[in-house]
Amino acid sequence: MTEIRWHSRAGQGAVTGAKSLGDIVATTGKEVQAFALYGSAKRGAALRAYNRIDDKPIINHAKFMRPDYVLVIDPALAYTDDITLNDKESTKYIVTTHLSKEELIAGIPALQGKEDRVYVVDCVQISLDEIGRSIPNAPMLGAFVKISGMFELDYFLENMKRVLKKFPQKIIDGNMRAITRAYNEVK
């Protein structure tokens, strides 16, 4: 079982990101679960979204999890939300930030000592450049594909095109570029 927790603000697309990831993972024959925990359901409010991925049907319906991956798609939430909650010694963190990894960790005591499992990527800037709006979910998926090694990038891009098929071609192309850039830039 692989468990993923997304930290986001309502409107940044974590729920869509979690569901898209679930959708794509399912095409590989795995079983998936994607859900979210909303606070006050307002744009900008902090929320958490979750994925479970396994080879057999997922029957644990609890919200509680000890995540294998924590994906932070809002830069400020890395500081204000409890992103290391219920973590494990192997939990990997991918954080959206314009800072270097060292600068980020220096400001977040909870990440200190976990340097080898923290990865940074500027999903906000990438989505602004490539999609024209700050929707950091798609680039975060690119970074996750790289760090988890769960898919080949090309396989993921092909399937993401299917998930996005109702959008105009311009948006699809922007998402493809954003995912690819984040895949290459995460470090």
Added chain:
Amino acid sequence: MPKEKFELNEREVWDGNYAASQAMRQAQVDVMAAYPITPSTPIVENYGSYVANGYVDGEFVMVESEHAAMSACVGASAAGGRVATATSSQGFALMVEVLYQASGMRLPIVLNVVNRALASPLNVRGDHSDMYLGRDSGWIQLDAYNAQEAYDLALCAFRIGENHSVRLPVMVHQDGFVTSHTAQNVYPLSDEEAYNFVGDFKPVDDMLDFSRPVTYGAQTEEDWHFEHKAKQHKALMDSRKVIDEVFAEFKKLSGREYKRVESYMMEDAEVAIVALGTTVETARVAAMELREKEGIKAGVVSPRVFRPFPFDLIRDALENVKAVGVMDRSSPGGAMGALFNEVSAALYTTPNRPLVSNYIYGLGGRDCSVEDLKEVFRDQKANADAGHITTPIQQFSGLRGPKLGFFETKRS
């Protein structure tokens, strides 16, 4: 027939609401009268879009309240159409008066209930307060533990309720958010398979048959009311056979097996949990892990059909265990939990009379983790070893603050 063909994959990633709405589309519901409410809104919203886009040849009736929604469903069903809707919580509460009318008039309406807490305090998340509120309403109540089951059971609901020897309305329950808003792998039937399974709607005493006028909702006082209600209760009890047949046929079609009572690892179980909804599956994880890591012979028993209550099957499933924890996800309002009472009554008629204790949990969407359920199992193991209930008979699981419990076992 619908103008448009809906594209479906063999494997979809759907949440419970979407799954239920697809079943409504595939059953080609003629009339849906609805007043949307969280968390069931997408079921009726999606059906509305299927009508608007030509995927269903049906009518979406907008109304001013849930009372009106169920009233319009009663009218449409009596007129002779296949009818369904969805609701939750306060909406369900507002429907209650008309729920009794629907079952008393023997109208096979399908109601998707996305379980949610009842106010006050206002809360949109899942518990079983609304489901329990419907338990004496004369409806058949099927309980889904995940999105796949919300889809499967919705299809079965039409077949069961519309059977001419049943002719009763059917609720299909799923847990608010935990099922309704959680996407998971769902394996739908093709439109042809699903529709052929449900079959054409064959009305009985339809009011639009002007050659044979009939009355619905007549008044009966002490002369006939009792006989009508007894007959209605008998129809509900007798529906058990039809439910079994429909489940057997669904298994042939889909490979997915449903039973009126589901048992997990009960062959040699010493202790058991009885629960409803998603908690059933989470409890199965807890049982499996306890068997592997702590050597506790744990099992899980769960009503798939809450009404008619499977009194005999519950008894058969549990009579050989030593201790049972019954989980009620509804505020008991000054009594023991309803499921506890019903399970206890069934077990009182066994020679062994296992120890039964009650857990109130998960109100207003409070999380119920694998560890919480392991604790319930461990309590049962302690009870089994001691030969008596070692805790208060009613406890609260997952409650913050000081422990709350009521009643002790009488011991000489």
